[in-house]
Amino acid sequence: MASPVGKKLTGLVAATFTPLTPEGEINLPVIGLYIDYLLEHQGVRNVFVNGTTGEGMSLSVEERKKLAEEWCGKGKGKLEQVIVHVGCMSLKDSQDLARHAAEAGADGIAAVSPSVFKPSDAGVLRQFLQEVAAAAPDLPFYYYHIPALTGVSLLARDVLDGIEKQIPSFRGLKFSGGDLLDFGQCVSYCPSDWSVLYGVDEQLLAGLAMGANGAVGSTYNYLGSRARSLLTAFETGDLTQARTLQFQVQDVISYAVKLGFDVAVNKRLMSEVSGLDLGPPSAPEALPPPPGRLHRAEAPRGRPAGPVPCQNPKRDG
Amino acid sequence: MASPVGKKLTGLVAATFTPLTPEGEINLPVIGLYIDYLLEHQGVRNVFVNGTTGEGMSLSVEERKKLAEEWCGKGKGKLEQVIVHVGCMSLKDSQDLARHAAEAGADGIAAVSPSVFKPSDAGVLRQFLQEVAAAAPDLPFYYYHIPALTGVSLLARDVLDGIEKQIPSFRGLKFSGGDLLDFGQCVSYCPSDWSVLYGVDEQLLAGLAMGANGAVGSTYNYLGSRARSLLTAFETGDLTQARTLQFQVQDVISYAVKLGFDVAVNKRLMSEVSGLDLGPPSAPEALPPPPGRLHRAEAPRGRPAGPVPCQNPKRDG
């Protein structure tokens, strides 16, 4: 369903969790239900699969392929766009995943910088991205910028420099960082048909003010409805309302950060909020705090007594 | 002229440079001219003296006192507010400077966290600020938060917690950092008569969107006029124009960052833009690049041929 001349990716994109069985095997049957939940309860119509939230880098290549197939297959005719993240430490694996995403019917692919061996300059990283994108030349390609996770301190603006010549299918980036000088320079650089998606959910409003035309994040799995209201308030010029909504989101995230949030906790919360059985994280992690603590902490803020949405801002996307 | 019930500090505040003679002595006679320049050419009516831009921490206590006297004396009846930064490594020195600022007629004082011996938690820092503020209890007191410079990673929101009980004269903070979750939480916490001033000039628009009611920075010495236009555009709801102005500022700062900007360069540029003779920095620094290079670099961007405004975003404030 996708091609580089496809529809521009805008608005909210949920960075999806990966459902696992209690034994740690990928749990494909949950995905169809997951898609229905996003559409019906959160109003979110785009997904970013096998990214940081989806623990893509902790899964085997085979697992990632099966997940991509399921999301593309079940999402067909329902979701607007399924973006498959194909970045990993090995260039060959990334290319393999890119080719597979094209076959599976993805609407676009994205890749993060390798982080064990860090590229020494922006040109080196751009070349890596080029070799990945070239494995699926008919799919829109997005660069996934998340320096706090990768430890790669290159400016996104430097990575973009001339990238349209090296990667004809380049269509934008997911910027998960707090350097809004760099972000603003990216906004200035990008032509209007590229997507500039902001990825730090707790300061989405700042990203919008600086020119983002969409957002990718893990909280949009369970706070998608509220984030859509924020987007609408911003678009209609009601900054006061947008700020009120942003501060509500911040209250949740700020509390979550103090709990030392990681994928394990984030995933459990999504399970609670959605009623979906997402299972444990893919790798050993410290036991998350019992959900009761989260409920209690929320109470004084006067929010409804339902399940509590939270997020790890260090791992958003 | 000041008291804790004085006028709320809002809008633009120039973090002033310290004029020196070629021999490195403070050059007091320049200050009167400097004030006139800010008022007449930049439309800036508030100053933040002896802060980071003013190299306060590199000056002796005596030098800082003379500077504070001159700014307060010459600014009287002209400037709206003169905020004197009194933070230094020694608590006794900071208290001495606070008492002196009151005598000199300052409209407020501010203090940064000590950075050689870093406070181990927010309560320790709050106690330090309390002991400084108590030396000038009739002056509005502001906390100056600049974690990248001090290396103190405490959240500003945690420092604010209950600070109104410990420091009756507390009136707000200058937030020079990129963590807008922390910043937003500060905005939420502060009562409406406190000042929440943002201090990262290159992303002022993001700070405004998140609720800042003013800004302190070094670029407002020479880009004050443009920044005022940005503020006006934001206040009138013209985000597109605000963003255009912000991107113009970013172009200058982004270029400056690539030159490895520091106080020496920043100061030389202010000298060029303003025609004031600000002299060298107070401590040995690498020789700044010849100004000609800066002029040339600006040319292709099509800006007017006048002097070139630049700034070091790492040292703004």
Place this chain on the structure above:
Amino acid sequence: MASPVGKKLTGLVAATFTPLTPEGEINLPVIGLYIDYLLEHQGVRNVFVNGTTGEGMSLSVEERKKLAEEWCGKGKGKLEQVIVHVGCMSLKDSQDLARHAAEAGADGIAAVSPSVFKPSDAGVLRQFLQEVAAAAPDLPFYYYHIPALTGVSLLARDVLDGIEKQIPSFRGLKFSGGDLLDFGQCVSYCPSDWSVLYGVDEQLLAGLAMGANGAVGSTYNYLGSRARSLLTAFETGDLTQARTLQFQVQDVISYAVKLGFDVAVNKRLMSEVSGLDLGPPSAPEALPPPPGRLHRAEAPRGRPAGPVPCQNPKRDG
């Protein structure tokens, strides 16, 4: 040839490079020659395969298996011990590689901490290591500690705590870090039949003084002979001679660091020193400086005119 009751791993261990063809495919036929070179020219009889120097984390699982098979097969009867590094981002892949190493006849396996999703405490990491080790319970297992590369700041001593109960096959660690308080505490903790191998080549002498009983590093591929002399001098109590040799090694590494060394350069140098055709690195990297520059730079130090051995201390192991 291996079992947990096998011979204790001591002395020098070369962290091997991975030979590639110009097209970037693994070049297995070089490995037999490589083994002969290590034995005959450097006197090194132990290897650490698919580690950081070998770019293990940038290779696909299949490539790593083929490399392990070749090193174990060709090394049989020649090398004393072949340790196969099986750590990667995916637990399943690591377990797969551990099982394979046992089948391939490795003398031991090692694993680094996952670094995209960092373990939140030492217990979480220990559990990850346990699940890897359990996939090859008859092979000696080593923890590979390299915090500067992984960004995991856990103390090695905390990871070791009680590890013998969780991992019966545990036999020691490769410590590639500069925190010699942590290192000393590890030395104190380890029983005498475990191996405590130091991994920062440029300060091997410090590691020995603190109690290391061996060393793993990339420079031992081409500086092995000199490092063996250093070990001998230390063991015979001739600290002055050991220091002289250490300083010679430091001169080379210090120079290399200034060139911004990475695997690409390191690999090219090994190619030059050894005459083996190791090829390019496995992922795009900045072009290394022409070797001529390295030769010239060395000249003033009066070393022989032969090829120049260098190393990247950030990636040693």
Place this chain on the structure above:
Amino acid sequence: MASPVGKKLTGLVAATFTPLTPEGEINLPVIGLYIDYLLEHQGVRNVFVNGTTGEGMSLSVEERKKLAEEWCGKGKGKLEQVIVHVGCMSLKDSQDLARHAAEAGADGIAAVSPSVFKPSDAGVLRQFLQEVAAAAPDLPFYYYHIPALTGVSLLARDVLDGIEKQIPSFRGLKFSGGDLLDFGQCVSYCPSDWSVLYGVDEQLLAGLAMGANGAVGSTYNYLGSRARSLLTAFETGDLTQARTLQFQVQDVISYAVKLGFDVAVNKRLMSEVSGLDLGPPSAPEALPPPPGRLHRAEAPRGRPAGPVPCQNPKRDG
């Protein structure tokens, strides 16, 4: 008593604490007793005054002068060398302190890099040191390298480059860092009549192995006797005994680090061990844990039941 042709500084140097009254005023009468304690109970005959341990950077210039006078005056004829640290954020203040140290009869002066405005390269820092040293040209001058505290990441070896031409009175450095490549390069560079003093107490043995000819640290105030035994064991070639002693020191420091040690705790411990009344730290700090906890923790290790020596390795010197 001092001159640049004076006796080379070697062996143990105690980085002294600053005695304060409960009200936070400097408590000069304690210093005479302090000197007697160091000589009689620890066998330490050299001191480093107003450094990090002494909280020099938190004291006013006047306080530092009085302290220097007292140490020099009371130490005369008793101590071998009194080195006065004169580094502070202000060049003028540092020069003032240097001149004063000469008048007070110090045997040498030392200075750390300014850390609020960090020197942009080694030449800039060298020029700063030159201007400080020139204020007391007849006193041996030492560079105090402590990158973890200052955040200045320049290599000490680069700072030393050609320093003997710029600073005729230069006589060595105190190296408080873990980069033993840099340290080894300094050892190689320094002529035999310079002092190369290592400043990380928990890995003193590594520093000695790499060529240190002395040590400066806070633990030598209360662990001086044991550290002298370590030095003796090392000098007589008994590395096993030296390592045993080093590990004993590490046990104490490792425990202390887990308590989150800072000057407050370190100072209280020295008070307990020595019986001297050193008072609180000079600035607000978190309350130290009750000493009882420290005593208990020590007990199982079988050390004598006396007061417990501890240290903050992040602040040694």
